[in-house]
Amino acid sequence: MSTDSGTHDAAPGPGGSGEHGGFDEVTILWISEGMSCDGDTVSLTAAGQPAIEDLVLGLVPGLPKVNLYNKVLSPTLGGEEFLAPFRAALRGEVAPFILVIEGSVPNQDIIQGDGYWTSFGNDEVTGEPLTLNWWIDRLAPKAWAVVAAGTCATFGGIHAMAGNPTGSMGLADYLGWEFRSQGGLPIVNVPGCPIQPENFMETLVWVLHHAAGTAPPPPLDHMLRPQWLFGRTVHEGCDRAAYYEQADFAKDYNSPKCQVKVGCWGPVVNCNVPKRGWMSGIGGCPNVGGICIGCTMPGFPDTFMPFMDEPAGGSLSSLLIKPYGAFIRRMRGITNAAVNREPKWRRNEPALTSGYDPYWRA
Known part of the structure; x- marks a missing residue:
């Protein structure tokens, strides 16, 4: 599948400049040869707002022409x-281009002698x-923007667990958290195991609008995640x-x-899945009976294991809220019972008991 994406810079490159001083055409080079399962690419295909096909076919108004190169697509x-x-x-x-990395970055320096952890193509000579x-070292400095797709690429993920032999890490750990692309952007981290498809597409569209010169840079938090997507906790958007609050667990x-x-780690995990759902607004871990295991967080999975145990601090917080919650639940129960009754004057009797008393009557 081929698509183009635009970049935004003071001096537009070969992609040409648009009416807003941005780019008319951009290429997206997606490398998923990091330590991963390709689940982020698979998840991406479920996006619908917009769909990846809409991006490729130029159906999203205001975006540059997009050329996408992804091995699965x-x-x-x-x-x-x-x-x-x-x-x-x-x-x-090829310029401008957006480099997307999927999968965690292994540490090649710890290998003594021959060998490698993961590769992408062969040396032509x-x-x-x-x-x-090798590819990141050479492409990242040339990229107009660099995007990390999924928790493995953003923070290391499962492959960076304690005890791993690969020394895997996130892209920002590898390039440095102060890294800036040719477009002046930091690495854009979109975590998730895998990415929530709409979260990634929404972020990519923002980056492309910025490339077209029609939007400011996307606002990122201190972990380089899009603020509008990861600024609230799972708990704040959870139906449960x-x-x-009522200490009803x-x-x-x-x-x-x-x-x-x-x-469930929902009260302290930054993620919007309960609000957004997973596919077409449906799903999302707590929405379908699953606990939040913190897959969008930098410490995942080590910090949140073992997954089925009560989170650290959960005992204390639930204990503190128990008397308050029990009182509130009881009071609401009383009020609920009161408002679940019909008023007493709604009776089939000859006398009117509703209190109706027109003042103009003698």
Whole structure:
């Protein structure tokens, strides 16, 4: 699948400048050869607001023409045909371009002697595999924007767990948190295991509007996540949050009540999935009876394991809220019972008991 994406810079490059001083055409080079399962690309195909097809076909108003190169979505047979735009970018023949990295970045320096953790194509002269690190080192400094797709790419994820032999890390850990692209942007982190499809597409569209010169840079938090998507906690958007307030906790996973006591980390995890759902507004972990295991967070998964145990602090917070919640639940129960009765004057009797008394009557 081929699409173009635009970049925004003081001096527009080969993509040409649009009416707002941005770019008319941009290329997206997506490398998913990081330590991952390609789940982020698979999740991306479920996006609908907009769909990746809409981006490729130019159906989103105001965006540059987008050329997308992603191995899962590519119509090529692979091999050198697929690698051609990536090699062209190395030679400076593709600009502007957005580099998307999927999967965590292993540490090649810890390997003593021959070998590599993951590769993407071969050296044209020696035939030796080219590591992911080799590509990042050469493409990231040339990219107009760099986007990390999924928790593995943003923070290291599962492959960066304690005890791993690969030394895996997130893209910002590898390039440095102060890294700035050719477009003056920091790395844009869109975490999720995998990415929530609309979250990623919404972020990409914002970056493309910025490339077109029609929007400011996307606002990011201190972990380089889009603020408007990750500025609130799971708990703040959860349908079960009122049960927490009333200290009414689930004891098993079949209950519709708050799941903090059975392992949910929602009160402290930055994620919007309960509000947004997963596909077409449907799903989202707590919405369908699952606990939040913190997959959008920098410490995932180590900080949140073992997943089914009550979170640290959960015992204290639930204990403190218990007397308040019990009182509130009781008071609301009394009021609920009161407002679930019909007024006493609604009776089929000869005398009017509603209190109706026109003042003009003698």
